Amino acid sequence: MMNRRQSRASRHSLSALARAWETRYVIVLAFAYLISFGWLFSAGTDVDIRPSEILVTPGEPLWKTPGDGHLFGTTATGLDLFHLCRIAMARAVAVAAIATALGLALAFLTVMLFAFDPGERRFSLLKSWGRVGVLMPCALVLLIVQAGAGGGITSFVVATSLLISIHSAPAMAEWFEKGEKGHDILSAYVVGLSRSEIVTNRIVPTVIRKLIGIFATLIPQVALVEMGVSFLGMGSERLSIGGLISYGQQVIIEAPWLAIYPGIFASVVTMFLTLLGWLTSRALKSEPIRRFI
Amino acid sequence: MIRFLGQRIFVLLIRLILVFAILSVVIELSYGVFGGSEVHVWQMDFTAPVEPSLMLTGHGGWESVLEPVANSSLVIGITWGVVLLTGYSWGILTARIQRFPFRNLIVLPWLVFACVPGFWWVIQVAIYSYFEWERPGFANEIVVESGPDLMRWWNAVVVAAPLIVLGVAVQIRAVNARIQKESVLPFVRGLYQSGYSNREIFYQNILRRLSGDLVHLSDRTLPLILGGLIFVEAAFRYEGMGNFLLRSLEVSYFPGILVAGLWMAGIIGIVALIREIMVHSLTSD
Numbered sequence: 001m002m003n004r005r006q007s008r009a010s011r012h013s014l015s016a017l018a019r020a021w022e023t024r025y026v027i028v029l030a031f032a033y034l035i036s037f038g039w040l041f042s043a044g045t046d047v048d049i050r051p052s053e054i055l056v057t058p059g060e061p062l063w064k065t066p067g068d069g070h071l072f073g074t075t076a077t078g079l080d081l082f083h084l085c086r087i088a089m090a091r092a093v094a095v096a097a098i099a100t101a102l103g104l105a106l107a108f109l110t111v112m113l114f115a116f117d118p119g120e121r122r123f124s125l126l127k128s129w130g131r132v133g134v135l136m137p138c139a140l141v142l143l144i145v146q147a148g149a150g151g152g153i154t155s156f157v158v159a160t161s162l163l164i165s166i167h168s169a170p171a172m173a174e175w176f177e178k179g180e181k182g183h184d185i186l187s188a189y190v191v192g193l194s195r196s197e198i199v200t201n202r203i204v205p206t207v208i209r210k211l212i213g214i215f216a217t218l219i220p221q222v223a224l225v226e227m228g229v230s231f232l233g234m235g236s237e238r239l240s241i242g243g244l245i246s247y248g249q250q251v252i253i254e255a256p257w258l259a260i261y262p263g264i265f266a267s268v269v270t271m272f273l274t275l276l277g278w279l280t281s282r283a284l285k286s287e288p289i290r291r292f293i
Numbered sequence: 294m295i296r297f298l299g300q301r302i303f304v305l306l307i308r309l310i311l312v313f314a315i316l317s318v319v320i321e322l323s324y325g326v327f328g329g330s331e332v333h334v335w336q337m338d339f340t341a342p343v344e345p346s347l348m349l350t351g352h353g354g355w356e357s358v359l360e361p362v363a364n365s366s367l368v369i370g371i372t373w374g375v376v377l378l379t380g381y382s383w384g385i386l387t388a389r390i391q392r393f394p395f396r397n398l399i400v401l402p403w404l405v406f407a408c409v410p411g412f413w414w415v416i417q418v419a420i421y422s423y424f425e426w427e428r429p430g431f432a433n434e435i436v437v438e439s440g441p442d443l444m445r446w447w448n449a450v451v452v453a454a455p456l457i458v459l460g461v462a463v464q465i466r467a468v469n470a471r472i473q474k475e476s477v478l479p480f481v482r483g484l485y486q487s488g489y490s491n492r493e494i495f496y497q498n499i500l501r502r503l504s505g506d507l508v509h510l511s512d513r514t515l516p517l518i519l520g521g522l523i524f525v526e527a528a529f530r531y532e533g534m535g536n537f538l539l540r541s542l543e544v545s546y547f548p549g550i551l552v553a554g555l556w557m558a559g560i561i562g563i564v565a566l567i568r569e570i571m572v573h574s575l576t577s578d
Contacts, residue, residue, distance in 0.1 A: 135558040139520030147542035148323025228524040263413030270408040
């Protein structure tokens with residue numbers, strides 16, 4: 001048998017294949033996310049979807065009950081409810097993803113302010129702040145902000161991301177503390193690596209990997225909160241699942257399907273996203289954090 | 294013990310004062326700075342008539358707030374009681390059968406129903422009750438003037454149900470995760486090799502060692518339950534503190550917002566105090 005040396009290209013392709021095999025679960029989950037988000041966001045906005053225009057009952061309503069041609073029935077203006085649910089849910093998920101990403105990024109930056117400090121009690125301020133924050137339910141603070149600022153996406157995203165950062169920063173600080181107690185980190189200190197090198201090259205990558213899992217699990221939870229805020233009329237002026245359900249309540253005698261189907265749709269999508277989030281978190285070995293929202 | 298109790302009560306009071314300060318800042322920022330309101334937090338008057346109650350019942354005294362407090366406390370009591378009972382028993386059971394296939398199936402119903410928006414669920418109950426049972430749908434549709442007020446209990450249970458599902462799902466996972474973490478420690482292997490049975494290791498060693506830690510988990514669902522209460526009460530038109538808060542928000546009645554916020558913080562704080570005392574008495578032995 002000839003002992004031939006492999007070409008550089010074949011070595012690279014083999015190592016790429018090995019790496020892909022190692023991260024196969026993450027790749028499959030990424031595809032699942034792509035497909036589900038693609039389906040959700042491809043609903044488009046080819047029709048006028050301003051709630052003030054479509055969620056009204058004209059003199060001669062164009063109701064159609066769920067069935068032929070319209071899986072979820074139609075609104076009084078004749079628009080397909082299933083199509084509207086997709087648009088509204090895509091919006092909720094997009095808002096949730098932006099707020100969660102901002103919140104986690106802010107929490108990470110806050111923790112990094114303290115992470116390079118060699119003191120034993122460097123995170124004590126963050127932790128004591130977290131203990132006070134737990135006394136106030138997130139929904140309470142969020143609703144005060146939304147009601148006071150007059151609603152809107154911007155205030156929702158800002159308030160939610162601040163709440164996420166306040167509640168997840170203490171958990172993140174614990175990851176840093178735990179990360180520093182590992183045998184490899186102790187060995188790195190013995191070898192003579194500086195604290196900054198250890199934090200940047202050893203601990204931060206582990207924390208970032210966990211953050212992706214937390215991000216995936218938080219999205220459906222924040223989307224549920226967005227629906228609730230919209231239901232109370234404190235969301236934005238745009239189409240939302242909460243707004244659809246709230247309108248459905250007003251026309252409950254004439255068109256009960258308007259109060260029923262948006263909720264079923266939202267539940268199914270939230271369940272699917274929760275399942276994906278849980279699988280992502282498990283694949284990336286993220287530690288679960290205390291549910292706060 | 295008395296010293297410990299005094300210390301914890303002092304810490305709780307400081308935390309409540311901090312919550313008051315934080316809520317005041319949040320209200321001022323939201324209404325005054327972002328909302329452009331001309332009324333400010335420092336101008337609020339606790340002696341003026343309570344506007345949300347005045348709108349609803351015509352009585353503007355603070356004693357009118359006692360009824361929403363009682364109604365919401367009933368919901369919280371039912372919810373938290375069921376969450377503790379079910380969450381702990383289910384969580385311990387899930388951890389006990391960890392080696393069996395399909396073990397996650399017993400948690401699945403809770404996790405699935407926790408994804409259902411609670412405010413939508415109570416509307417469905419109201420619709421079903423009205424159309425199928427021909428009974429009052431929402432909570433404010435009938436007032437019992439004589440005889441036992443069974444409707445009060447029915448309404449409280451309907452409001453509590455989605456919160457129970459959410460709380461139980463979180464509690465089960467927390468209890469299960471904590472037991473799982475303990476059961477992989479080296480002492481478990483040691484006991485197994487010494488000839489202890491699975492049952493003895495689980496109930497007499499792991500659970501006994503974890504008693505303090507498990508009590509620690511008892512109040513972690515409360516902020517979630519209280520937060521969810523606001524949405525569910527509004528959807529079911531239930532006259533509780535959640536609805537009182539929302540009406541206070543609508544009419545910019547700052548004392549009402551602060552009272553509702555402090556009521557929530559007070560409940561969470563007092564339960565945390567009881568939990569701390571329990572953990573202290575368990576671990577000081």
